[in-house]
Amino acid sequence: MAIEGADIIKAAAFLGAGISMGLGAIGPGVGEGMVAAKACEAIGKNPKEAGLLTRTMLVGQAVSESTGIYSLVIALLLLFVV
C-alpha cells in the first residue's frame, strides 16, 4: 500500500482535530462543574440571592468555556481550512 505525503498530512490533521477537541473539552468541563458546584452551595446558604447567583454562575461558566471554544475553533480549522 502506497501512502503519499498528502495523505499522511490529512490523516494527521484529522487525528489532531479529534484529539484537540477531545482533550480540550476536559478542562472546561471540570472547571465549569466547579463553578456550578459552588453556585449550588451558595444558593443553599442564601436562597434569596438565587437570581443573582445564577447569573454570576452563567457568566463564570461562559468565561471558563472559552478555552473549549478555542479547541473547537482549532479543530474546525484543522478539518476544513488547513
Next chain:
Amino acid sequence: MMEWEPQIWVRAAAFFGGGLCIGLGAIGAAIGEGYTASVANESMSRNPGLSNVVLKDMLVGQAVAESAAIFALVVAMILLFSSFSNPGWLTAAAIMGAALSMGFGAIGAGIGSGFPAGEACRGAVRQPAVANKLMTNMLIGAAVCQTPSIFALVVSFILLYTDFSSMPVWPAWAALVGAGLATGLAAIGSGLGGGTTAQASVEGIARRPESASSVTIVMLLGQAVVQSPAIFGLLISFILLFGTYQPSSELAPAMALLAAGLCVGFGAIGPAIGGGEVGRNGVRWVARNPGAGQVITRIMLVGMAVSQSTVIYAMVISLVLIYVV
C-alpha cells in the same frame, strides 16, 4: 511478517486484549474498594461498638464496586478461551475495541461506587438508627453509577459477537477500535461523577434522615444528567459500529474514524467529572437546606447542562469526522 495468517493476529489480539482489559479494568475497583475500606477503618475507630454494622456496609459496598471489574474479567475470559470462528483481519480489530471499551469503561464505575460505600460506613457510625436507610440509598446510588460500565459491556459484546466480515478491512478496523475507545473513555468520567453525587446523598441522609426520599430523588436526577456524556460516547460508538464504509487504501479516512472515537471519549471525561462535583454540592445542600430544594435542584441541572457544552462540541466534531470529511 505480514504474511502471517489472520488467525495468528486474532489469537495475538485476543491474548493482548485480554490482558489489557482486565489490567485496565482492575484499576478502578481497587481504588474504590480501598477508599471504602479506609473510611470503614476510620469509622470503626470512632465507635468500635458498631464494627459489625460498618463491616456489613463495607462488604456490601465493595461487592457493588467490584462488579465493574468482574465485567472486565468476563470479557477477558471470553477473549482468552473462545475460539473465534471465521477469523479475519477485522476480528482482530473488534477484539482490540472490545478490550479497550471494557477496560477503560470499568475504571470510573469502580472508583465512583467506592465513594457512596465509604460514606455509608461513616454515616452508619454517625447515625446508627438509620443504617438500613443508608444502605438502601448507597445501593441505589452505586448501582446507577455502574450504568456507564454496563454501556461499555454492551459495546464489548456487540464487538465480539457481530459478524463484521462484510465490511472493508480498511478503514473499518479504525471504526471498530474507535467505537471501543469512545464508550470506554466516555464511561470514566460518568462513573466517577455518578459516584460523587451518590456520596453526597448518603452523607445528606446521615445528617438529616427525614429528608431521605427527596435527597434520593435529587441524587437520581443528578446522576441521570451526569450520564449524558457516557450516552454521547455510546451514540458515537453505535454510529461507528453500524456505519457503511467505502473501501479505500488511504490513511486519512481510517484516522478520521479513530479520531472520532478518541474525540468524544476524551471529551466526555471532564464534563462528567465536573457534573459530578455539581451533583455533590447540589445534593449536599438540598439535604442541608430542604426549604431551598427546588431552587438548588434547578441550578444543579442548569449548571450540569452548561458544563456539558464542551462534550457536545466534541460530539459535533466526531460527527463531522464521521460524516463530513
Next chain:
Amino acid sequence: MVFNLDVILMTWIAIVLLILLGIFSVRKRSLVPHSIQVLGELFVRQFASLTEDALDKELGSKYAPMITALFMFLLVSNWLGAIPHMSEPTKDLNTPLSLGLMGFVIAHYAGIKAKGFMGYAREYFQPFPFMMPLNLIGEIAKVISVSFRLFGNIMGGAIIVLVVSHLIFSLILPPFLVAFFSLFIGTIQAFVFTMLTIVYIAVQVK
C-alpha cells in the same frame, strides 16, 4: 429536498395530543377544577413562576406562554417513543435544532429590544474588541450545544433500548429501559432544554 414523513407525522401527533389537552383542560372550567384542568393549571403555573424568577415580572409574563408550550411539546415528544410503533420526533436532529434556533432568535430579539441595537452589539466587543469572532462563535455554539444535547440523549436512549432489547431477546428488561430512557431521561432533558432557553433569554436581557 427530502421530507422525513415519519418525523413530520410524529410531530403532528404530538401537536394534536397537546391541542386535545388544551381543549379538554379549558372546557367546563370551574373553581373546583376537574382532573385535566388541574394538569393544565399545574404546567402553566409552574412555568409561569419559573420564567418570572429568571426574567422579571413583566418580561416573564410575556415569555411564559412560549416557555410552557416548549416544555409541553418536548415532554410529549420525548414520551412518544414509549408507545410501540411510535418514535420520538426529537430523535431527528432537525426538531431539536429548529427549536434551538427558535430560542436563539427569541433570545437575541429580546436582547436587542431590551438594550437597543448599539448596546446589544457592544456586548460582542467585550472584554476586548478582537474577541469579537470568538464571542460570535460562542453564541452559535450555544444553539449547537442545546440542540445536540437533546438529540444525543434521546437518540442514544432509543438506540440503547433497541440494542439491549435485541441482545437479551426482549426478555423482562425492555419495559424498565423504556421507563428509564424515554420517560425519566426524556423528562429531565425536556426540562433542561426549557430552562436553558429561559436562561439564554435572561442572559441577553440583563
